[in-house]
Amino acid sequence: MMELDVRTDERGVGVVVPRGRLNMVSARSLRDALDTLVNDGTHRIVVDLAETTFMDSSGLGALIAGLKTARQAGGDLRIARPTPAVTTVFELTNLDKVLRPRESAEAAFDD
Numbered sequence: 001m002m003e004l005d006v007r008t009d010e011r012g013v014g015v016v017v018p019r020g021r022l023n024m025v026s027a028r029s030l031r032d033a034l035d036t037l038v039n040d041g042t043h044r045i046v047v048d049l050a051e052t053t054f055m056d057s058s059g060l061g062a063l064i065a066g067l068k069t070a071r072q073a074g075g076d077l078r079i080a081r082p083t084p085a086v087t088t089v090f091e092l093t094n095l096d097k098v099l100r101p102r103e104s105a106e107a108a109f110d111d
Helices: 027-039 057-072 084-092
Strands: 002-008 014-022 044-048 052-055 076-080
Touching (some): 014 057, 052 084, 057 084
Parallel strands (some): 014 044
Antiparallel strands (some): 002 014
């Protein structure tokens, strides 16, 4: 089971925190949350993965779909603080080159 916290910070950056397993069952919730943020006008989004214990290809697909949606709206999606298990998935798929991990959600758009 995955919990999903969604908020917008004081700079207008959407912060999404998936807690638990990001898999085929829960990926749809993440995708819907990312779509809702973009549709509501939040085009810069950070997915904080510090509390994501597992991620499969469905979770990766939801992140890539969110990235595409945000970029088409003129924004970007970034990831922050992935757990070792999640980092391994990014490295095995070479997506760590596309979604470079950031040290924190707060600093994800500082560059």
